[in-house]
Amino acid sequence: MACMAKVQGPVTVVPTVDPSAVPEGAVAAATGPGFDLDPEVRRVVVIGNGIAGTTAATEIRKLNPDANVTLFGHESYDFYNRMAIGKLMSESTAINNLYLLAREWAETKGVEYFPESRIVGVDPAGQSVEVEDGKRLDFDRLVLATGSRAFVPPLEGFGMPGTFVLRTIDDGVQIQQYVRRNRCRQAVIIGGGLLGLEAAHDLSQINVRVYVLNRGPWPLDRQLDEAAGSLLSQMMGDLGIAVMGRTSAVRLLGETKLEEIELTDGTTLRADLCLVTAGIEPETGLARLAGLELDRGVVVDDHMQTSHPHVFAAGDCASLGGTVFGLWPAAMEQGKVAATNLLGGDVSYRPTIPPARLKVAGIDLLSVGEINLPASGGSEILLNEPHGRAYRRLILQGDRLVGAILIGYPELFDPVIDAVKANADVGRYVAELEAGRWQVLENVSDLVPA
Amino acid sequence: MACMAKVQGPVTVVPTVDPSAVPEGAVAAATGPGFDLDPEVRRVVVIGNGIAGTTAATEIRKLNPDANVTLFGHESYDFYNRMAIGKLMSESTAINNLYLLAREWAETKGVEYFPESRIVGVDPAGQSVEVEDGKRLDFDRLVLATGSRAFVPPLEGFGMPGTFVLRTIDDGVQIQQYVRRNRCRQAVIIGGGLLGLEAAHDLSQINVRVYVLNRGPWPLDRQLDEAAGSLLSQMMGDLGIAVMGRTSAVRLLGETKLEEIELTDGTTLRADLCLVTAGIEPETGLARLAGLELDRGVVVDDHMQTSHPHVFAAGDCASLGGTVFGLWPAAMEQGKVAATNLLGGDVSYRPTIPPARLKVAGIDLLSVGEINLPASGGSEILLNEPHGRAYRRLILQGDRLVGAILIGYPELFDPVIDAVKANADVGRYVAELEAGRWQVLENVSDLVPA
Incomplete structure (x- = not known):
């Protein structure tokens, strides 16, 4: 991949496919940022401790060792591998195994890190953010890396016991507990994308029969043609997972907890558990408070700059040309692009669709x-x-x-x-x-x- | 250790210290039980899928391959390593890692196994048990291996959110979740035995400050002298864990969840979490229904025979000479002794106190x-x-x-x-x-x- 530190002038950075392929310290070993650091930029605040935020913070420190970088994250857990939380449902990993950075990473990198700290206000004109405890912090540049939450389409009954999304460590743990405590035998997953199919497999590992409802004609219909999709359906069937095409849920039914799901074809499916894996919704609350331009996400240009020149956005909260990528490699690359540009560099983010791989045994x-x-x-x-x-x-x-x-x-x-x-x-x-x-x-x- | 299959006549079996030291199949390799099998005993029911029950079931099949052995367990999880559940609190193990037998162990051993099946009645005279679904099952001999639950002394406020015992997988997971979701910073553990000290260390691993209340003068006061106990206190202190001797809780205080603990010395400690590790209480409900003699547990003689000659008991539910051992190696050995005797053998269980080792980093x-x-x-x-x-x-x-x-x-x-x-x-x-x-x-x- 292109090494950011060697980038000269307006060039295009193509995101790498596999984050692990980037050797740690590859950029740090370079002698300088390769562009003139903007002397005005001394204090940078990054909001969000996911892949976009931690990448941006680390990158800013690499490019400008004198900059003051402060990172806020409000989750109870340090930066973790969201792509593996299904293994908490299937009881096959420890939470500790999900962390992607050593506990002392921020110290090591010289980043001021405030975990479990929620930012409640952003003032782009005044160049400050407000922490939930009332403290204010000034910045020269701000990176919004607030991520996204699971998208749940309007669905009557969602929210009752037995209905879940799978987005955080706690989601994974709570689903596992619900399955065990309620002796769930049958689950319905709404959404036949990668997350839905992988979650189906994870649930089948703890002896739950799984139905996957897929709005499109076959699973992964944006990544597979009909022949491959139909073969995938068969292979999921061999694993005891039924993928139902052109099917959606109309409402969720149950007295005190989920019992049945009414489908678009008028039939009902017994379901002890329902998991919605229907995509993501960017977290734009802070951006809205800050008066930034929004569409589905925080509108950015290909420099990851928002409608305010001192505010950048990266990762799942950012929308470029109307697209919210919602992909790990994109978020990582956007974090780097934002870091470079906010320090005075000039690189463009050029999206490519990374390969899709299914991780099902x-x-x-x-x-x-x-x-x-x-x-x-x-x-x-x-x-x-x-x-x-x-x-x-x-x-x-x-x-x-x-x-x-x-x-x-x-x-x-x-x-x-x-x-x-x-x-x-x-x-x-x-x-x-x-x-x-x-x-x-x-x-x-x-x-x-x- | 003495190999059960070679035992002749009335002898004494000394429990082994380390269950893993017993080579799998050591007994199966012997040519016969070494005593005359009681021809009357063809159907044996074992209630409980912990160490005592699974050991008894396996042993019965080994000694008499023609016997019909049925094992009932009502937990949602298969037989697991209860001694490691603290690692679920500290987020450092996967639930899957706790299972001690392969999923297909019962089939392999020729044991009829009904997990998640609760026995609701025992009729020793009629020689049958009743399953919660109403079915009855006849037996020639019965083994009660119903185990124990955590003992909680009468303590005002126990039961409110933030108060826990640590006995099951779900306990471990729920404590972890409570700590994260409530951002717990300080915990109080009531009971300075091995479980309490190990739990203290596990909680400290997720950045919780822990106080251990110990009724006796120093931790592990039944296993350590004063000098060793006081050194242990210091070493726990070095790990950030305060052990308070001759201290107990009077009541737990909080509006909607635990906030403070009032101590015997009149002071209060702030506590986001309280964990009671004050020993065990034998599960004797079924034995009581069956009309068996009880003291603290199900009264057994040194053959693990209860007051009814066709009913044996082993493990945490059994009381021998007024003692409930509550120890893994004792439960394993008692399961073996019960298996041998109910088939017509004649061996005695002789308790020894196994060594105590503390597993704290x-x-x-x-x-x-x-x-x-x-x-x-x-x-x-x-x-x-x-x-x-x-x-x-x-x-x-x-x-x-x-x-x-x-x-x-x-x-x-x-x-x-x-x-x-x-x-x-x-x-x-x-x-x-x-x-x-x-x-x-x-x-x-x-x-x-x-």
């Missing part, structure tokens, strides 16, 4: 890049494996690789991701690819146009 | 055997280490080793335990021991009288 699934033939014309290489539990498809535009879907063949995931990201020219390998010898993609450097 | 503590000089006369070898954070004491009766207390020197724990259990004759090594060279105890075989 026994199912290896990858979707990267385009999943439909380009409107301008394209071709595909499609392999339905004879044993019926694997699927491979490449999407080409001319001779260039623009997308891929794989079910099975996890050893090919990395070469395929690299080749798609590089827009590899696979013209001379079409016969190999059609014959199933996709190992040729491993030589991606040969395939990239000079 | 940085503190290595052992107490084994006698901690006071025998009334009939004895001597001691006492070493207060110069750096003031270690302590060693041996109790002798004549030249025989009858007890030991160590703080520090974990490498000596095993030899010391072996030597005390063997009543080793250390007469000729007194000078070595007084000089601190306790490694001589490693040659325990030399020290055991022929």
Whole structure:
């Protein structure tokens, strides 16, 4: 990935796919920020201790060791791996294993960190924030990294015992406890995205029968074509998880706790537990108080700058060109871009859709890049494996690789991701690819146009 | 340890100290039970899926592969390591890590296992039990292994939010959640035994300041002498845990949840959380319904036979000579003794007090055997280490080793335990021991009288 410290002038930073691939200290080892630090910027406040906020705070300190960086987080837990909280439902991880930074990380990095501290007011003109205990703190630049909460569509009965979202450590723990204490046997998950499917698998691990309601025709319908989606449905079925397409919940029914769910087709499903995994809703409360421009999220330009020049936003709360990315690598990259620009740098955030991988035992699934033939014309290489539990498809535009879907063949995931990201020219390998010898993609450097 | 399968006639079985030291299948490998199986005993019901119940069920199947063994457990969780649930409070283990038997253990062993099934009635005369769903099951012999619950002394205010015991997985999880959701900063533990001290350490791991109230003069006053107890207090203090001797709670105070604890000395302590670790209370409800003789627990003889000849009891629910042992190795051994005798064998359970070890980071503590000089006369070898954070004491009766207390020197724990259990004759090594060279105890075989 591009090393931020070496960036010169207006360039584009492409987010990296795998955060763990960025070597710790890679940037710190550089000799300077590579741009003129804005002398006006001495005190930076970052609100939010998730991936966007911690990345921004760390990055600011790296780029300007003299800057005063203060980070506020209001969760009871330090920065943790939100993508693994399903393992708390399935009883298979310790909360301690979810933390992504050592307890003393802020000290080590020279960041002033206030956990469990809620910011209740932001005054961009006065350049100060107000902490819930009444204290005020001045800033030269502010980063809003307030994240998001789970989105729950209007749904009669949601909120009664037995209805949950899965967003925080406590959500995961409370669901586990509810399942055990109420001896739940059957759960319904509303939403057939990655989170919903993974949660379905996690719940099945503690002997709960799971139904997944998917509004679209097949699961992961934004990442998979029909054939792959239908195969995924079958494979989930093999794990005891029923994915119901073109189905949604109308209302949740129960006397003192959830008992049944009425579906759009008029039928009802018995349900001891209902989990809504229908996406996220940006946390914009502070931005609204601050009078910043909002659409679905906090409106930012490609410098992650909000409508106020001294206020930046990054991560799930930020909306760029109407899009809220809601993705870990995007949040990390946005945090870095915000950090660079607020210190006087000039880098743009260019979104790319990262590959989607499903983390469900026994199912290896990858979707990267385009999943439909380009409107301008394209071709595909499609392999339905004879044993019926694997699927491979490449999407080409001319001779260039623009997308891929794989079910099975996890050893090919990395070469395929690299080749798609590089827009590899696979013209001379079409016969190999059609014959199933996709190992040729491993030589991606040969395939990239000079 | 004595192998049950080789026992002939009326003998005494001494419980093993470390359950993990018993090789799996050691008994199964023997060719037969070593006694005449009672032909009348074909159907055995075991109530309780803790260490006593699972051990009894497994042992019965080993001794008589033709017997029909049915095990009932009513907890939502399979048999787990109760001694590690504090790690759920400290967020450092996964629930899955606590299970001690594979999910399919009962099938493997040929035991009919009904988890989450509560027995609501026992009829010894009619030789049947009643399950909560109304079904009845006949038995030739019955084992009550119903365990115990946490004992809470009468204490005004106990039961309000913020007051807990620590007995089950759910207790551990609920305490963790209460600490996080209420941002608890200070906890009071009532009871300075092993469980209380370990819980104190676990809570301190999630940044809670802990006070331990100990009725006796120093912590672990039944296992430690004053010098060792006072050193332990200091060492707990070094970990940020205050142990208060000769102190107890009078009442718990708070509007809607716990806020303060009034102590016997008239002062009050602020407390966001109160955990009572004051021992156990045998679960005797079913035994009472069955009309069995009770004292504190279900009265058994040294064959683990209750007042009804077809009903046996083992583990925390059983009371032998007025004593409820409440110890893991005792429960395991009692399960084995009950299994042997109910099938027609004739073995006695002879209690020994197992060594006490404290599992708190940085503190290595052992107490084994006698901690006071025998009334009939004895001597001691006492070493207060110069750096003031270690302590060693041996109790002798004549030249025989009858007890030991160590703080520090974990490498000596095993030899010391072996030597005390063997009543080793250390007469000729007194000078070595007084000089601190306790490694001589490693040659325990030399020290055991022929």
